Amino acid sequence: MDIFTAIVQILDSTIRLSVPLLLACLAGLYSERAGVFDIGLEGKMLVGAFAGAAAASVFHSAFLGLGMAILISVVFALIHGFASITHRGNQIVSGVAINFIAAGSTIMLGQHWFQQGGRTPALAPGERFEAITWPGVDAVRDVPIIGPIYSELISGHSILVYIAFLMVPFTWWVLFRTRFGLRLRAVGENPAAVDTAGISVAWLRYRALICTGILTGVAGAYLSMVQNGGFVKDMTAGKGYIALAALIFAKWKPVNAMFACLLFGFLDALSIRLQGTPLPLIGKVPVQFMQALPYVLTVILLAGFIGKAIPPRAGGVPYVKER
Amino acid sequence: MAQAAIELIGINKSFGAVRANRDINLEIVRGTIHGIVGENGAGKSTLMSILYGFYQADSGEIRVGGQPASIKTPNDAIALGIGMVHQHFMLVDNFSVLENVILGAESDALLKKSIAKARSELERLEREYGLEVDPDAIIEELPVGLQQRVEILKALYRGAEILILDEPTGVLTPAEADHLFRILKQLKEQGKTVVLITHKLREIMAITDTVSVMRQGTMVATRETKKTTVEELAELMVGRRVLLRVEKGEAEAGGVKLAVKNLTVKDSRGVTMVDDVSFDLRAGEIVGIAGVAGNGQSELLEAISGIRHAVSGSVMLDGRPIDLTGKADPGELRDRGLAHVPEDRHHVGLVLAFEENENSILGYHDDPRYLKGPLLNIEAIRNDAKDKITKYDIRPADCRLKTANFSGGNQQKIVLAREMEQDPGVLIVGQPTRGVDVGAIEFIHKRLIAMRDQGKAVLVVSVELDEIRSLSDRILVMFAGRIVGERGPEATEGELGLLMAGVEQREAAE
Ligand SMILES: Nc1ncnc2c1ncn2[C@@H]1O[C@H](COP(=O)(O)OP(=O)(O)OP(=O)(O)O)[C@@H](O)[C@H]1O
Ligand SMILES: [Mg+2]
Numbered sequence: 043m044d045i046f047t048a049i050v051q052i053l054d055s056t057i058r059l060s061v062p063l064l065l066a067c068l069a070g071l072y073s074e075r076a077g078v079f080d081i082g083l084e085g086k087m088l089v090g091a092f093a094g095a096a097a098a099s100v101f102h103s104a105f106l107g108l109g110m111a112i113l114i115s116v117v118f119a120l121i122h123g124f125a126s127i128t129h130r131g132n133q134i135v136s137g138v139a140i141n142f143i144a145a146g147s148t149i150m151l152g153q154h155w156f157q158q159g160g161r162t163p164a165l166a167p168g169e170r171f172e173a174i175t176w177p178g179v180d181a182v183r184d185v186p187i188i189g190p191i192y193s194e195l196i197s198g199h200s201i202l203v204y205i206a207f208l209m210v211p212f213t214w215w216v217l218f219r220t221r222f223g224l225r226l227r228a229v230g231e232n233p234a235a236v237d238t239a240g241i242s243v244a245w246l247r248y249r250a251l252i253c254t255g256i257l258t259g260v261a262g263a264y265l266s267m268v269q270n271g272g273f274v275k276d277m278t279a280g281k282g283y284i285a286l287a288a289l290i291f292a293k294w295k296p297v298n299a300m301f302a303c304l305l306f307g308f309l310d311a312l313s314i315r316l317q318g319t320p321l322p323l324i325g326k327v328p329v330q331f332m333q334a335l336p337y338v339l340t341v342i343l344l345a346g347f348i349g350k351a352i353p354p355r356a357g358g359v360p361y362v363k364e365r
Numbered sequence: 366m367a368q369a370a371i372e373l374i375g376i377n378k379s380f381g382a383v384r385a386n387r388d389i390n391l392e393i394v395r396g397t398i399h400g401i402v403g404e405n406g407a408g409k410s411t412l413m414s415i416l417y418g419f420y421q422a423d424s425g426e427i428r429v430g431g432q433p434a435s436i437k438t439p440n441d442a443i444a445l446g447i448g449m450v451h452q453h454f455m456l457v458d459n460f461s462v463l464e465n466v467i468l469g470a471e472s473d474a475l476l477k478k479s480i481a482k483a484r485s486e487l488e489r490l491e492r493e494y495g496l497e498v499d500p501d502a503i504i505e506e507l508p509v510g511l512q513q514r515v516e517i518l519k520a521l522y523r524g525a526e527i528l529i530l531d532e533p534t535g536v537l538t539p540a541e542a543d544h545l546f547r548i549l550k551q552l553k554e555q556g557k558t559v560v561l562i563t564h565k566l567r568e569i570m571a572i573t574d575t576v577s578v579m580r581q582g583t584m585v586a587t588r589e590t591k592k593t594t595v596e597e598l599a600e601l602m603v604g605r606r607v608l609l610r611v612e613k614g615e616a617e618a619g620g621v622k623l624a625v626k627n628l629t630v631k632d633s634r635g636v637t638m639v640d641d642v643s644f645d646l647r648a649g650e651i652v653g654i655a656g657v658a659g660n661g662q663s664e665l666l667e668a669i670s671g672i673r674h675a676v677s678g679s680v681m682l683d684g685r686p687i688d689l690t691g692k693a694d695p696g697e698l699r700d701r702g703l704a705h706v707p708e709d710r711h712h713v714g715l716v717l718a719f720e721e722n723e724n725s726i727l728g729y730h731d732d733p734r735y736l737k738g739p740l741l742n743i744e745a746i747r748n749d750a751k752d753k754i755t756k757y758d759i760r761p762a763d764c765r766l767k768t769a770n771f772s773g774g775n776q777q778k779i780v781l782a783r784e785m786e787q788d789p790g791v792l793i794v795g796q797p798t799r800g801v802d803v804g805a806i807e808f809i810h811k812r813l814i815a816m817r818d819q820g821k822a823v824l825v826v827s828v829e830l831d832e833i834r835s836l837s838d839r840i841l842v843m844f845a846g847r848i849v850g851e852r853g854p855e856a857t858e859g860e861l862g863l864l865m866a867g868v869e870q871r872e873a874a875e
Binding site for chain 2: 218219220221222223224225227228231232234235236237238239240241242355363
């Protein structure tokens with residue numbers, strides 16, 4: 043039974059760790075499916091995390107914090123759009139610029155406003171999103187197998203976790219079942235076809251970027267208001283890039299994206315769990331090795347174990363009218 | 366009195382220094398098929414793109430059904446009942462037919478309802494106009510003829526009363542083109558108006574009621590089709606008399622330059638596309654490969670030029686074998702004197718984002734003529750490009766212009782000039798005059814024959830029977846991957862047509 047508990051615990055932290063990845067990955071999915079590469083997921087998450095924690099601690103409201111996280115993240119998405127859609131700038135350069143601005147401005151404003159070395163004040167209970175306990179948890183807790191699964195894995199997460207996982211079928215539905223989704227996919231494949239069909243390419247891409255901004259905002263809020271009780275500088279720690287890797291790994295499909303993010307989350311959880319624990323045959327594995335594992339795996343997977351990943355055909359190319 | 370569906374009054378449009386349309390006046394009568402012909406770069410596509418709202422005219426007025434119309438976006442044009450089939454299709458390749466048809470004209474925010482509605486509407490259009498196509502097929506898996514049908518369906522689905530087709534037959538097989546014309550006639554009978562741009566004067570004579578001629582951005586004449594001739598139209602287009610069939614002397618075939626033996630090629634799905642093909646190509650002769658598109662000619666060309674893997678067989682160039690693994694070094698083949706003009710110039714022949722002069726030496730960039738030490742000799746390259754522009758009459762005569770901004774026919778001339786001017790021993794050409802105007806066809810044919818007379822070996826693949834017959838010293842007919850017959854240049858169209866349809870083969874088997 044001990045092993046079973048350990049597994050449930052690892053899976054539980056897998057869920058917690060994969061949520062920010064999943065939100066960012068779905069965010070990237072909207073913009074990349076529309077033909078706009080977005081390397082600035084990292085930066086948008088970071089400003090979202092900062093804006094969320096700052097607003098929550100100032101206004102003493104978790105939901106105001108979330109709203110501010112989304113708002114600021116959307117603003118950054120629109121800046122990316124202005125540079126790369128309206129002015130047809132290079133999407134990678136614009137994304138990198140966003141990341142730099144985010145890293146610098148969060149620390150600077152944080153220090154200026156709160157004087158805690160770039161941190162925001164620790165959030166009080168009402169200012170962060172608390173875990174939701176599902177009905178009947180106490181009743182089933184002692185039932186073997188089902189009990190721990192229900193009470194640990196399914197119940198006991200914050201609302202943002204459920205939102206993140208609900209976003210998977212929702213995104214799938216938007217993409218493949220609605221008019222907006224059809225146009226969004228079309229503009230990422232052949233914007234000229236969209237243009238000649240009488241739809242504005244720019245406005246469509248802007249709307250895709252707004253979706254991206256909303257989701258990275260939620261991802262940022264999760265980092266600073268759920269996982270952590272406040273903002274810490276550079277707290278995204280490369281999650282935006284891992285989310286991009288997961289997106290490629292998932293071949294730009296929502297359900298695949300969920301599994302990819304769960305896999306990366308699982309490796310992360312495993313590495314935390316196994317730190318300092320001797321493994322049979324191998325002995326004690328250095329911490330650094332376990333921490334590097336998700337990244338090593340990303341490289342290996344991307345280097346050819348996932349088959350051919352065909353990106354949206356018009357991805358990365360600003361649209362210019364031309365035959 | 367016949368009513369005008371569209372009137373264009375004083376239309377002007379410039380791209381930088383290029384005046385693509387100047388002071389164009391044109392009236393298109395409702396319920397007719399109106400042809401527009403003109404040289405490459407005359408401004409036909411530009412004019413139609415203005416009518417469709419894809420470009421904005423610098424000045425001028427458009428009237429639709431007698432009412433002044435302001436067409437700022439394709440949406441405005443669609444709302445006025447104007448539909449367009451572009452020269453390069455505007456389809457999303459990995460979408461289904463239905464998805465492409467409804468894109469931008471969805472009847473509902475949810476796809477399910479829109480698709481259901483489109484499905485029944487497509488069935489109706491299919492019945493009415495004979496536009497059969499599987500609504501659930503994925504575009505990239507359809508042959509071009511059917512892709513084009515999807516474009517027509519798209520326009521009709523949006524309620525188009527006026528349909529513009531820009532060079533619709535350039536990519537079609539003769540049978541597909543016939544089918545298209547039947548559809549267009551049907552549309553006309555239903556009272557729709559059709560505008561047809563084409564380089565094939567025979568098509569103009571066969572199907573249009575009125576024809577307008579453009580030259581260098583201006584509208585030079587409008588004629589009733591019944592009252593004009595192919596010769597007159599050709600002269601109006603080019604501004605001088607044109608030889609529709611180039612004169613040539615007897616071939617003096619020399620030694621074998623290229624020997625193809627038992628060549629077999631399969632496509633990516635393992636279907637045999639070229640089946641045990643053998644032939645020789647000699648110095649000083651032009652061999653034409655005729656056949657309906659899709660019978661293995663493209664694959665044969667690609668295998669010979671070293672870019673497609675051949676399962677078995679051999680190809681000898683001047684007695685030495687060519688690497689048939691599909692990984693041959695194209696540079697090495699060029700050094701050995703084999704030049705190749707690919708069929709698909711957009712994807713294989715050109716880098717559209719490059720300047721014209723860069724494309725005009727692409728693949729020959731390590732030739733010492735274009736180098737200055739380890740660097741490119743930009744001046745030499747540009748001078749060389751300017752020479753080719755003059756010699757091949759490429760328009761506009763600007764070697765710094767981005768290649769994408771040249772008209773379709775002029776892009777073809779850029780590729781031809783590059784390969785022919787290298788003076789190769791063996792020249793392999795796929796569809797040499799696809800999308801090229803009559804004046805340029807005459808020029809290209811003359812050049813090819815001149816190369817032959819200099820003792821070069823030329824292999825031409827074309828779906829245009831006229832072209833094959835007027836160029837070739839020997840004609841090989843391909844059907845279902847095999848060479849089913851060899852004929853001399855005196856072979857009649859009917860005879861070749863039967864061979865191309867695989868008829869004789871079946872008779873022989875009985
Ligand atoms: N987007 C553009 N930018 C700059 N120049 C352009 C652009 N589009 C067209 N042109 C130029 O305008 C002129 C007219 O081009 P257009 O495509 O209308 O010719 P066309 O009559 O359709 O020729 P073709 O028969 O070869 O298709 C050409 O000289 C072309 O180079
Ligand atoms: Mg054209």
